[in-house]
Amino acid sequence: MNNMLLSIVIPAYNAERFLHNLLSFLVEQVFECKKHSIEVIIVNDGSQDSTKKIAEDFSNKYPFITVINQENKGECGARNTGIKCAKGKYLYFLDSDDTIPVGTLAFFQQLLLGSNDIDVFNFGYEVERNGQVCKIVSSAQLDKRHFNDNSIKKNFLSKKMPCCICSSIYKKDFIYDNDLFFPVGIKIGGDLVFMVNAFTKSNSAYYSKRICFIYQIRDDSVMQGYKSYNMDRIKSFEIVRDTIIDNAEYYSLVKKEANFFIANLYLANLVAYLKSNVKDKEINKIFIQNKFFLYKSIKGRFINRMAILVARCVPLRLLLKIFK
The missing domain is CATH 1.20.1050 (Glutathione S-transferase Yfyf (Class Pi); Chain A, domain 2)
Structure with a gap:
C-alpha cells in the first residue's frame, strides 16, 4: 500500500551551484516529518556539469531521494517526467536555485493530512535578491480560506490570490483527471500556462498567507x-x-x-x-x-x-x- 503523501519534483539543469545546499536543507526538513510521507524527485535534465553526481550522492545516502537522468527536454519536460514518476498523493514543484523556509515541509504535512477534497493549495512567498528580502507576496485577507469553482478563478485572475508555480501544491489525481501536464515545446512561461489551465479546471482550492517559498534573484540573472x-x-x-x-x-x-x-x-x-x-x-x-x-x-x-x-x-x- 502506498502511503506517500507528498512528492517534491525538482527539475535540475546545470544546477551544481545550488543543488547541494537545497538538498541538504530538504533532508533536514524531511526528517522532521512523518516517516515515508515525503519523497524528493530530482530530474537531471541532461546537465553538463556535476549535477548528476551531486543528486546521486544524496540518493545513495537517503532512500527518499530519487534521481531520474534524461536527455534535455527543458523545464516543462523535466517536470512532466517528475509527475509521471511521483508516488505521492500531492505534488509540489520546486526549482533547484530556490528554497523554502524552515518548518515548511512539516506544515505541508499537517495541512495535507487534514484535507482530502482540495485540488490546489496556495501559499504566500517572498522574493530575495542576493540574500535580502525585497518583496513579500501574501494576502492576509484570504488566509485560511477555502474557494470553490468560480471564486477560485476570479481570485486567481484578478491577482487577489497571489501565487506562483513553486508556492502551490496540486493533488496528483486532479492533474491526471484533467490532463494537466506542462506544455512541451514552450521555452518560457510554461509554468504560467500550467497554472492557468489548473485554475480554470479546479473546483476546490485553499489559501494560506504563510510564507512557504523563497524565490531567489541574483544580480547576474537580473x-x-x-x-x-x-x-x-x-x-x-x-x-x-x-x-x-x-x-x-x-x-x-x-x-x-x-x-x-x-x-x-x-x-x-x-x-x-x-x-x-x-x-x-x-x-x-x-x-x-x-x-x-x-x-x-x-x-x-x-x-x-x-x-x-x-x-x-x-x-x-x-x-x-x-x-x-
Whole structure:
C-alpha cells in the first residue's frame, strides 16, 4: 500500500551551484516529518556539469531521494517526467536555485493530512535578491480560506490570490483527471500556462498567507533578464491569452477578471520588452495587435488596474518608434 503523501519534483539543469545546499536543507526538513510521507524527485535534465553526481550522492545516502537522468527536454519536460514518476498523493514543484523556509515541509504535512477534497493549495512567498528580502507576496485577507469553482478563478485572475508555480501544491489525481501536464515545446512561461489551465479546471482550492517559498534573484540573472527579450516570451503571452479565451464557457463567467489578467500580462511583457536591448519588428507588430486588451472592461487588484488605465493613455506606436 502506498502511503506517500507528498512528492517534491525538482527539475535540475546545470544546477551544481545550488543543488547541494537545497538538498541538504530538504533532508533536514524531511526528517522532521512523518516517516515515508515525503519523497524528493530530482530530474537531471541532461546537465553538463556535476549535477548528476551531486543528486546521486544524496540518493545513495537517503532512500527518499530519487534521481531520474534524461536527455534535455527543458523545464516543462523535466517536470512532466517528475509527475509521471511521483508516488505521492500531492505534488509540489520546486526549482533547484530556490528554497523554502524552515518548518515548511512539516506544515505541508499537517495541512495535507487534514484535507482530502482540495485540488490546489496556495501559499504566500517572498522574493530575495542576493540574500535580502525585497518583496513579500501574501494576502492576509484570504488566509485560511477555502474557494470553490468560480471564486477560485476570479481570485486567481484578478491577482487577489497571489501565487506562483513553486508556492502551490496540486493533488496528483486532479492533474491526471484533467490532463494537466506542462506544455512541451514552450521555452518560457510554461509554468504560467500550467497554472492557468489548473485554475480554470479546479473546483476546490485553499489559501494560506504563510510564507512557504523563497524565490531567489541574483544580480547576474537580473541583468541578463533586462537585456534579453525574444519571440519565445511574446509567444508565451499569446498561448496564455488563447488558453483563457478559447474556453468560452469559463471566459463568459469571469470575463472582467480574465480581461484584467490578460491586460496585466500584456503590460508586464511590454515593459520587459521596452527595458531590453532587443529590436524586432515582428514583436512590435504583436504588441500593437494586442493593445486592445488594455481597453476591455476589467476587474482586479487596484494597483494593477491603475497601471492598465495609465497604459491606455500612452501612444504605443510612438513609444515603440522611440525605444525600438
